[in-house]
Structures are given as C-alpha cells and as structure tokens.
Amino acid sequence: MEHDKALIEALLFAAETPVTLERLREVLDMPREAVQAAVLELMQEYQERRGGFTLEEVAGGIQFRTLPEYGTWIRKMKGRGPASLSPAALETLAVVAYRQPIVKADIDRVRGVDAGGTLKGLVEKKLVRIVGRKDVPGKPILYGTTRRFLEIFDLQDLSELPTLREFGELAE
Amino acid sequence: MSYEVRLDIFQGPLDLLLYLIKKNEIDIYNIPVALITQQYLETLEWMKSLNLDLAGEYLVLASTLLLIKSRMLLPDETPEGGTGDEEAGEDPRQDLVRQLLEYQAFKEAAIHLDGRPWLERDVFKRGAYPDLPPVGVEEEELAEVGIVELVDAFRRIVSSLEREELMQINSEKLSVTDRINEILEKLREAGQISFLELLEGARDRRRIVYTFLAILELMKLRMIKAYQTGPFGPIRIFPAVEEEADGA
Numbered sequence: 001m002e003h004d005k006a007l008i009e010a011l012l013f014a015a016e017t018p019v020t021l022e023r024l025r026e027v028l029d030m031p032r033e034a035v036q037a038a039v040l041e042l043m044q045e046y047q048e049r050r051g052g053f054t055l056e057e058v059a060g061g062i063q064f065r066t067l068p069e070y071g072t073w074i075r076k077m078k079g080r081g082p083a084s085l086s087p088a089a090l091e092t093l094a095v096v097a098y099r100q101p102i103v104k105a106d107i108d109r110v111r112g113v114d115a116g117g118t119l120k121g122l123v124e125k126k127l128v129r130i131v132g133r134k135d136v137p138g139k140p141i142l143y144g145t146t147r148r149f150l151e152i153f154d155l156q157d158l159s160e161l162p163t164l165r166e167f168g169e170l171a172e
Numbered sequence: 173m174s175y176e177v178r179l180d181i182f183q184g185p186l187d188l189l190l191y192l193i194k195k196n197e198i199d200i201y202n203i204p205v206a207l208i209t210q211q212y213l214e215t216l217e218w219m220k221s222l223n224l225d226l227a228g229e230y231l232v233l234a235s236t237l238l239l240i241k242s243r244m245l246l247p248d249e250t251p252e253g254g255t256g257d258e259e260a261g262e263d264p265r266q267d268l269v270r271q272l273l274e275y276q277a278f279k280e281a282a283i284h285l286d287g288r289p290w291l292e293r294d295v296f297k298r299g300a301y302p303d304l305p306p307v308g309v310e311e312e313e314l315a316e317v318g319i320v321e322l323v324d325a326f327r328r329i330v331s332s333l334e335r336e337e338l339m340q341i342n343s344e345k346l347s348v349t350d351r352i353n354e355i356l357e358k359l360r361e362a363g364q365i366s367f368l369e370l371l372e373g374a375r376d377r378r379r380i381v382y383t384f385l386a387i388l389e390l391m392k393l394r395m396i397k398a399y400q401t402g403p404f405g406p407i408r409i410f411p412a413v414e415e416e417a418d419g420a
Contacts, residue, residue, distance in 0.1 A: 065296065094279075094285055097285070
C-alpha cells in the first residue's frame with residue numbers, strides 16, 4: 001500500500017495535466033478502489049502537511065496546485081501581472097457556463113447587449129467552444145465551456161458551480 | 173486623427189438600470205417607473221456628453237421604459253372584463269423585472285467566477301517547459317527545417333509568452349550582430365543548441381525578435397542548419413561548417 005501510494009505520488013508529480021483515476025488505473029493495472037484509496041490518502045496527507053501546495057481534484061482529475069495565498073509571490077517570480085477577464089467577458093462566460101449549450105442570441109438577450117465580441121474572445125482563450133448547432137431555422141451555433149474552463153476556474157465539473165440565485169418565479 | 177475615449181462604466185442597459193435601482197435603494201419588485209425612467213434618460217444624456225459610445229441597446233431599453241411608464245398610467249382594467257385570477261391584469265413591469273433578476277443572477281455568477289482561485293493567477297501547477305524534448309528524441313531522424321517551420325515555431329514561442337511583458341521598456345543595447353556572435357559562440361561551445369534554449373531567458377519581445385533575425389541571417393549565410401524531429405518537434409541548430417573550417 002505504501003509502495004502504491006508512493007508510485008501514484010510520483011505519477012501525479014510528473015504529470016502536466018490533471019490525471020484521472022481511470023488513467024492511473026490503466027497505467028498501474030491496479031483495481032480502481034485501490035487507486036482511489038491511495039489518492040484520497042495522499043490528498044489528506046498533503047492537506048495535513050500544511051505546505052505550499054496541495055493535491056487537488058480538478059476537471060475530473062487530480063493535480064498538484066499551490067495555495068491561493070502564495071499567488072502574488074509566484075506571479076512576482078514569474079514576472080507577470082494578474083491574469084484577468086473584463087467584467088463583460090466574465091458575464092458572458094457565466095451565461096455560457098450555466099446555460100450551455102446556448103446560442104449567441106440567448107446570451108445577448110440575458111445580458112441585454114451584443115455579446116459577439118466577448119464570445120469571440122472567450123473562444124480564442126479556449127474557455128468556450130462551439131459544441132454544435134441548434135436544430136432550428138438558420139442552424140445557429142451552440143456554445144459551451146471547455147475542459148480548460150474547468151481547469152482554470154478550479155472546478156471538478158460543472159455541477160460544482162453554485163446554483164444561480166432564484167429568479168423568474170415572481171407573480172406566480 | 174480623432175481620439176475616442178471609451179469608458180466601459182456599465183456592462184449594458186440592464187447593468188445601468190440595476191445600478192440606478194441600487195442607488196435609489198428601490199425594491200426591484202416595485203420599481204417606480206417614472207423616477208427610474210427619468211434617471212435613466214439623464215444618465216444617457218450624461219454618457220453622451222462624455223462622448224461615450226452609446227450602444228443602440230441603451231436606447232431600446234429607454235423606449236421600453238417609456239412604454240411601461242405609459243402603461244402604468246392607464247387604468248388597470250382588462251377590456252374583456254375577464255373573470256377569475258387573470259382579471260387582476262399583468263403588471264407592465266413584470267417582463268423587465270424578470271429580465272433584471274435574471275441578469276443580476278448572472279452578474280453575481282460572474283463575480284463568483286472572478287473570485288475563484290484561478291489557475292495561473294492565484295494557484296499554479298507544477299511548472300513544466302512545454303517544448304523541452306525528452307532526452308533520446310535526438311536519436312530520431314532529423315529533418316532539415318525551412319523558414320516556414322522556423323516562423324511557425326517562433327510564433328508559438330512568442331504567443332506562449334503572452335502579453336505580460338508588453339509594457340516593459342527595454343534599455344538593453346542589442347543588435348542583430350551581437351546576437352549572431354552570441355549564437356556562434358554558443359554553438360562553438362556546445363556543438364548544437366535548440367531554438368528554445370536560444371530564446372530562453374529572453375523576456376522581452378525585442379530580444380526574441382533579434383534572436384530570430386540572427387538565426388535567419390545565419391541560415392541565409394549558410395553558417396548554421398536547423399533540424400527538427402517531426403512536426404512541432406523541437407528545432408535544433410547545428411553549425412553548418414565543420415570545425416576545421418572554423419578559422420577560415
């Protein structure tokens with residue numbers, strides 16, 4: 001067990017993207033339960049260690065990540081300013097995230113403005129992608145969020161997003 | 173040349189309306205339409221006077237507000253004299269309120285997203301150099317690289333640097349000749365060098381561009397040759413002349 005745990009730790013350390021349990025199971029040829037148990041134990045150990053990084057569940061996989069409170073210093077070391085999205089882009093992204101798959105016209109309607117520019121920017125940043133076409137006249141493009149969106153925003157999956165505040169049930 | 177100042181104070185007409193509602197501490201379910209419409213139109217005038225780019229959507233909402241205001245003035249009765257619960261008549265504000273609440277929910281969702289621990293802003297994964305070749309790759313067959321592949325690699329490296337260093341003002345004195353000499357020096361020492369290594373540590377765009385120009389110049393002069401292991405593989409640079417010809 002200790003050996004398995006060390007082995008899995010090594011794999012996670014060397015990986016460049018979040019590693020799924022499935023992938024670990026494939027590589028190690030171990031039962032899924034054993035992999036899962038070892039991963040959970042590792043996650044707990046890093047949590048208890050209170051070091052500069054922890055093992056996090058992200059985008060359906062597991063990845064080592066630094067703690068948010070050290071972000072300022074890491075950015076300083078890497079010589080870069082904080083990444084950011086404009087409020088308009090964040091709004092468009094939020095609408096796509098919660099309402100996907102969604103056509104541009106519906107994003108425009110929710111936001112009350114033309115979302116074309118921000119949508120294009122989000123597609124370029126690979127946070128949003130085209131997921132298909134709606135089966136209505138004109139076959140408008142349907143948009144959805146990407147796996148990278150989950151990775152960037154530290155989400156395990158879309159269900160991890162908090163529920164939208166209730167609206168629309170007035171005058172019922 | 174005219175300069176247009178663009179201040180994105182509001183994200184759109186709904187955002188402006190929400191702002192006015194909040195500012196006046198108004199119950200969103202019971203908006204005093206006359207007051208809000210007046211303030212909304214005043215804000216539009218003010219934005220116009222600042223030369224702000226007023227999107228057409230602002231005017232659409234203005235007309236909606238005026239329409240609701242006029243409907244509110246009409247006596248509340250349904251022409252058919254309907255019976256039952258539908259008879260109460262729809263509040264003309266209902267659609268707008270629903271839209272505002274929906275927009276507000278997404279605005280909050282956007283703020284929530286912004287507050288999450290972003291990768292590469294707040295939290296970081298283990299740093300790995302994307303293009304660094306695993307040792308042993310060199311044993312693969314090397315194909316000579318032309319300008320197209322070189323430009324492609326150059327573009328990828330520059331785009332991976334993103335825009336973070338755009339504002340840096342560089343006082344380092346540098347010329348293409350200097351870079352040529354530096355590259356030749358490194359090649360003499362190491363025998364070969366990767367394209368990426370040459371650009372390593374070059375944080376500003378000018379240095380990267382000069383390095384690239386130096387490589388192109390050296391290729392033109394047939395003093396170096398560039399090889400690649402496959403599409404998008406790391407590009408390695410070798411001296412084109414043999415050691416004995418060095419002093420020539």
